[in-house]
Amino acid sequence: MPCFPDYSNYENIKIASSLEKALLDLRSIMGGTMDLNIMEVLVSGHKCAVVSIENMTSTDIMTELLFQPLTSLQLGENSKPQDIADWLTKYSLLSSERHTCYDYGEAVTQLFSGFALVLVNGLASGYLFGIQGFDKRSIDEPTSDLNVLGGRDGFIEVLRTNVSLVRRRLKTPCLRFELSKIGTKSKTDICIVYMADRCSSELVDSVRQRISSIKLETVLSSGYVMPYLMKSSKSIFTDVQTTDRPDAFAAKLCEGKVGIIIDGTPFTLLVPTFFIENFNTVDDYANRPYYATYIRCIKYIAFILAVLLPGVYVALATFHSETFSYKLLLSLVISEESTPYPLVFDVVIITLMYEILREAGIRLPKTVGGAVSIVGGLIIGDAAVNSGLISAPILIILGLTATSSFVIPNLNQQTSVLRMIMIIAGGVAGLYGITLVSAAVLANACALSDNGIPYTAPVTPFFKSGFKDVLMRAGFKRLEKTQTLVSDFKAGENNTEEA
Amino acid sequence: MKKTHAISASQLICLLLVGRLFIMMTYSPAGGDNTLITILGGLITNAALAVVMIFPLLLLKKFPDKNAVQLGYCAAKPVGIMLTVIYTAFLAWVAVKTMCDFSQFITFAFPIFTAKRVIVVFMAATALYISTLGIEPIARSAAVVTGLFVVMLITVLLGTSGEIDIHNLNISIEDPLGGIIKSSLGSFARNSELILACLLLPKLRSKQRGAVYGYITIKYIVVGSIAFLCSAILGDFAYSSPLPFFHLSSYSNTSVIARFDSLFLILWTFCAVTKLSLCIYLAGECIKCVSPKIKPFYATLPVTAAALICSVFIIMYYDITKAENVYIWSAVIIILAALIPALLLILPKEKRSRKEKSI
Incomplete structure (x- = not known):
């Protein structure tokens, strides 16, 4: 391993005018990394070098757009190094992206982003050309928030491709993309997206500030950025929405939200978000309004079941059995009589089992995942009931709960934890305990707001214009008449609509 | 002046209504009351309340962004400290009464809950957490609880419609x-939430007068309607029962749910926690005036x-109803x-402003 001088603070070091020194500097900065590719060439009698990073640039494009024009360039015998620079920057169009850099910091960052660097002996500057050609996943169907009638293309890991997917949907000059870099080591590209005519400048400024406050060394996914965008770290819910659907992303931008696209992840972020949006899908706006309304009601019921059903069952069966009708009570007593453990213990154990199986199903390869379902659902479930360890109603309750939780995947983290808390609260203090926890969770959700826009709007605080799209899905004719923006839900003195 | 942490008029109505609903649910009517007297007594009470609330509203008009405690500090520090002590003690007592009333109700209505002390500890812990979140979450939660109350009232009504x-x-x-004087006096004494309203008024963004009188009117309609329903469904039992509103829910049933007691326990708990959180929050605001x-x-x-x-001590050794x-x-x-x-209306506006600057 060659020993190079310390170049740890290379960012602000100016590019050396001597080509040999500049190339030595670059090698030193990169520690002799094997993927640094340096091609030295004589252009019009002057020593030049084309520097690139292996597999980050396209060999075909580099040959066509750089090597061929440079090798065939004839500027005459009396030409100076500056003439080559002028030709590169003023008299040719070698690439759609072209920069001139004067320090190693920018040169190195752009090299790692797939640019080619042209250095000319005698010039203390470098010329960068965007000829990216790294391997990337093709545009594919989104993995989350699947739909029946919406678009089939989803975001991928490459930021610029994602930008184009949004631009294709919103062909307006009001759509703005602001590119910056985060991560002191990873130098990850991050792009703030907003509609200038829909989004308040206050909100955009706030997002800019929050992103600039990120001092992480590496940013590898949207999860690294989310905590910085969230206004409250103590909340159970999150006021940052994630999506890998360009159509959903574009729709939210039109509502006045700010989007964030991060290079290296297909999941984009949107702020602010509302609780009710967890129950809305792209399909809602493709279906007939009455059907979308029906489905939304189902989703709200599913959320309540996913969180409360096991806890309420434990509470009712343990503390409030008078609620059940006589026949139901009898059959429950018969079922529970044969089980050896207290009801709350049974439900906690079976819920834990479900969470373990679910986690195993997610992490395992798809081919093995099916086997987990069979083991969990058929063998363990059936055997547990037959052996009398748990009662059949508990299994029905858990099945219904699990199915309900699949209906609202966005709230999966919250429902899993809250479900367990509700079971314990119901087992300890019946409906009283469940209500206390519910009151705390409700207040916790109500306390969440981003730039004065409450997470629980437009339900509480109540906004009539926004409420029309909460439980019921309003028709497009009605929606186009009263277009609501997120800034309309800002709780404050000037908002006359708030109730 | 922009109010950063503020609530709307309808949120204030919901907050006060939730507090009033809790009192109403644990209230047992005096033996001599009847429907007509309750309704007429309520009218007189509301007229008296409307007169009482003129003073806080006039104070608010003169000093829009300060409550009585804060104005006390503007007048003189000893006055401020005295008002802090008075209002904090009152709010703490309302909190104590809320916890004691609730524990008494829950052990009466649901004999399975025997640990009164544990019940109030859980409730106090939850209310403490909610109160630290601020007035906006409490107000928003109160709006949801009001909606829940309407849904549950309809559910119970459907179960007892016949x-x-x-x-x-x-x-x-x-x-x-x-009878009317006795009823109106009893009804007037149960309106302690109006003191909470006085402390909350400066936090209102707009429509302060509308919120106060709107609340008095809505409260009268709700209380009157429930008194009417209790009498119309339970008959004389409504006046001999210790908790008529609760017994209304016990009486209600459908083919799916045998009794609605549990549903009312949920509503009761929500109302109690919201009221307790509000009291603790306001007491905290009074203490913040000192520091x-x-x-x-x-x-x-x-x-x-x-x-x-205090609640645990009262639950163990005293009967809270004796303090009523x-x-x-x-x-x-x-x-x-x-x-x-x-x-406090005597305070000149100029003096307040000068003192305020010095603070």
């Missing part, structure tokens, strides 16, 4: 004047702890909601 009998209404009055830099948790913690210890003296409570309402604001 039982409403107009003949159950007792409208014969033996001593009309005495503005104190964090919300540390401002509310001593009040919660004191109220909890209508004359004392009426006097407290008049002093805290009318007299103190009326006295």
